[in-house]
Amino acid sequence: xxxxxxxxxxxxxxALGTSALAQTHSEAYKDxxxxxxxxxxxxxxxKVKVGDRAPDFTLPSIAGQMVALGQYRGKKNVVLSxxxxxxxxxxxxxxxxxxxxxxxxxxxxxxLLGITVDNIPTxxxxxxxxxxxxFPVLSDFYPHGKVAEAYGVLRSDGTAExxxxxxxxxxxxxxxxxxxxNKRPPLESLVRELEKLK
Amino acid sequence: MKRILxxxxxxxxxxxxxxxxxxxxxxxxxxxxxxxxFDLTLPVPGxxxxxxxxxxxxxxxxxxxxxxxxxxxxxxxxxxxxxxxxKEAPVxxxxxxxxxxxxxxxxxxxxxxVGAGNSSYEVEVFRKKYGVPFPVFPDPDYxxxxxxxxxxxxxxxxxxxxxxxxxxxxxxRLGGFGEVPAFLETLKxxxxx
Numbered sequence: 001x002x003x004x005x006x007x008x009x010x011x012x013x014x015a016l017g018t019s020a021l022a023q024t025h026s027e028a029y030k031d032x033x034x035x036x037x038x039x040x041x042x043x044x045x046x047k048v049k050v051g052d053r054a055p056d057f058t059l060p061s062i063a064g065q066m067v068a069l070g071q072y073r074g075k076k077n078v079v080l081s082x083x084x085x086x087x088x089x090x091x092x093x094x095x096x097x098x099x100x101x102x103x104x105x106x107x108x109x110x111x112l113l114g115i116t117v118d119n120i121p122t123x124x125x126x127x128x129x130x131x132x133x134x135f136p137v138l139s140d141f142y143p144h145g146k147v148a149e150a151y152g153v154l155r156s157d158g159t160a161e162x163x164x165x166x167x168x169x170x171x172x173x174x175x176x177x178x179x180x181x182n183k184r185p186p187l188e189s190l191v192r193e194l195e196k197l198k
Numbered sequence: 199m200k201r202i203l204x205x206x207x208x209x210x211x212x213x214x215x216x217x218x219x220x221x222x223x224x225x226x227x228x229x230x231x232x233x234x235x236f237d238l239t240l241p242v243p244g245x246x247x248x249x250x251x252x253x254x255x256x257x258x259x260x261x262x263x264x265x266x267x268x269x270x271x272x273x274x275x276x277x278x279x280x281x282x283x284x285k286e287a288p289v290x291x292x293x294x295x296x297x298x299x300x301x302x303x304x305x306x307x308x309x310x311x312v313g314a315g316n317s318s319y320e321v322e323v324f325r326k327k328y329g330v331p332f333p334v335f336p337d338p339d340y341x342x343x344x345x346x347x348x349x350x351x352x353x354x355x356x357x358x359x360x361x362x363x364x365x366x367x368x369x370x371r372l373g374g375f376g377e378v379p380a381f382l383e384t385l386k387x388x389x390x391x
Contacts, residue, residue, distance in 0.1 A: 024314040024343055026280035027350045027373045097279035097320070100327050130281045184279065188319040 028129050029092055036088050041180040044161055047152030050176060054167045055150040059138040062124045067136050073171050077110040077197045080165040082153050086118045086126035090184050096130045108194040113138055117145045117160050166193045228347035235357050235365040236345040238263050240335050248333040264363045268308040270389035275353040277314050278324040283352045286374050287328035293378050294331055302391050314343035356388055
């Protein structure tokens, strides 16, 4: 009966997950977006919580510099935006939205750091389709997903969760949203948290 | 016997779920010239300027395409998150300006936007950022997007409003529409102006 129950859950999860999927792609990417289908909404366990000090890291950016979280301490609030993978549906239509609201980040004295586990050349080619991004895009490729793992947002298939972390100038974590990987977090949720930093 | 029954119920539920998805997809076919437009019901805009632009009267909470005072309506399926839509926004604004300035088309050709997967907040961010003068409606659950075949964005659908209350698609295109004067001429002809 246990096997039967497991089979039922598997069949239902597949069916419901597939039927619920809805997303849009920008023509900017032409036919180059790889369809992932419906994925398990969250596939990792957080290793940090609100109030913790954010784990420090240094990662290479597509601009050719090394970017450390610590360099913003005492100077800027930081938003980390982990997205699962380049050239996938929802991810490709997330950062371009943040790209037109720099003023909202500026108003809260915040910088955005975009992070994926892809390598630099892949990230470079992908983000070039988004136009010029005002925020650093960082590669957590090698050692693979080390930063995602430190925050507890590395999925079992090696991609990252679709997760947002708001970190204040003291390095404390103020807000975490590990979102359903199949859906884009509404902008207003992030903006509401940014406004609390003012 | 009990096990077979449980499995049968699960299979039926799974089939229903898959079928509902398939039906939704089947409902949504990318519009083509000559088609009748899918049923499009939208919320009456909160802003008076938007209501006036569309020529909406009455006290309802929603309106349909036939309620818009125009010969032709250009619908742009867009997203705040779509880089191509961002790039095209000034071009679409110029088209709106050209329509309004031309006595032959002012008030007779209208533009509306639909923000696929966008909340009201996100749609307003887009409008504010690009100074979009025409109404843009949120479609947070992709309901309208599904009805038009889950097209990539931006997607433009020109719809002639017929005297009998029906709507015919005259043009449907993915991506930018090119030069404003040429496209305006195309819309004029489609509108019979």
